[in-house]
Amino acid sequence: MEILTAAKQLQVTPDQLRKWEREGLMPPVARRADGLRNYSAQDLAWVQHVKRLGSSEAGAAFLREYVHLVQLGPQATPARQSFVAETKQQWQAHCQTLLREFDTMEAMVVKQQGGKSDEH
Known part of the structure; x- marks a missing residue:
């Protein structure tokens, strides 16, 4: 094509x-x-x-x-598999860190809203 x-x-x-x-x-x-x-x-x-x-x-x-x-060809298949698995684990850990940070930020917003009057 x-x-x-x-x-x-x-x-x-x-x-x-x-x-x-x-x-x-x-x-x-x-x-x-x-x-x-x-x-x-x-x-x-x-x-x-x-x-x-x-x-x-x-x-x-x-x-x-x-x-x-x-x-590198078929002989690099084990290296490719390891690379993908390791990278996936790193990204999963990174995503978990980001999600915890967003949870913390959401809690801060809720806390700040609780201490304020109904202002817009």
Whole structure:
């Protein structure tokens, strides 16, 4: 599939697809004999990952490392599995910390509201 068709289907610009590939957020896309990118179903799936995870720098860093491990081939499968599991644990811990912080902030709001008159 040509880049314009892929971009339209994925609701991104062709420039964005090129940028993500250039930045290593997805594996290189195969090229046709004339040098144009030829997006496969697997490439489109990668772009979906990039759209979900690549919007944050942490997600982008994860994708770069994951793409690197994929490019090492099947022998890197155990490393990929470990990397994903470790990263998931780190993010779960981070999310729990954020949720506790939001709970604390909500409690502060409730406490502050209790001490005030009905002002708007």
